[in-house]
Amino acid sequence: MNKENVFKLFFLIIYNMEPRFRSRSQKRIKTKIPGGNIVLHFRKRKISTAKCAICKNKLAGIARARQKKLKKLPKTKKTVSRIYGGYLCPKCLKHKIKQDYFNLSDITKDV
Numbered sequence: 001m002n003k004e005n006v007f008k009l010f011f012l013i014i015y016n017m018e019p020r021f022r023s024r025s026q027k028r029i030k031t032k033i034p035g036g037n038i039v040l041h042f043r044k045r046k047i048s049t050a051k052c053a054i055c056k057n058k059l060a061g062i063a064r065a066r067q068k069k070l071k072k073l074p075k076t077k078k079t080v081s082r083i084y085g086g087y088l089c090p091k092c093l094k095h096k097i098k099q100d101y102f103n104l105s106d107i108t109k110d111v
C-alpha cells in the first residue's frame, strides 16, 4: 500500500467515527494490536483546573480529575473549607467581604 492509500484509509476511518473523535484536540496514537494491524487510539482530554469566578486565576487545593475519580475522593480534596471556597480565590473573597460590609453600613445609615 502506498502513502496516498494509507492516508485515504485513515481519512475514511476518522470520518466514519463519532463526532467527538473527529476533534483535533484529542491526541491520536497509532498502535499495533496483537493481530498485526495498526489502529488509532485516542488519549483522553485533559481536565481543566478550577478557576476563580472573578479573576479567572487557578484555584489551589482542588483536585483535577475525572468525575469518576472525584466521586471517590474525600470532600477536603474537592473544596476549600472557607466561605466561597472552591469558587472564589482568597484575594477576591477579601475584596468582596469588604465591599459587602461597606454596602451594608450605607444601608443602615439611611435607616
Ligand SMILES: [Zn+2]
Binding pocket: 052, 053, 054, 055, 056, 057, 088, 089, 090, 091, 092, 093
Ligand atoms: Zn479571584
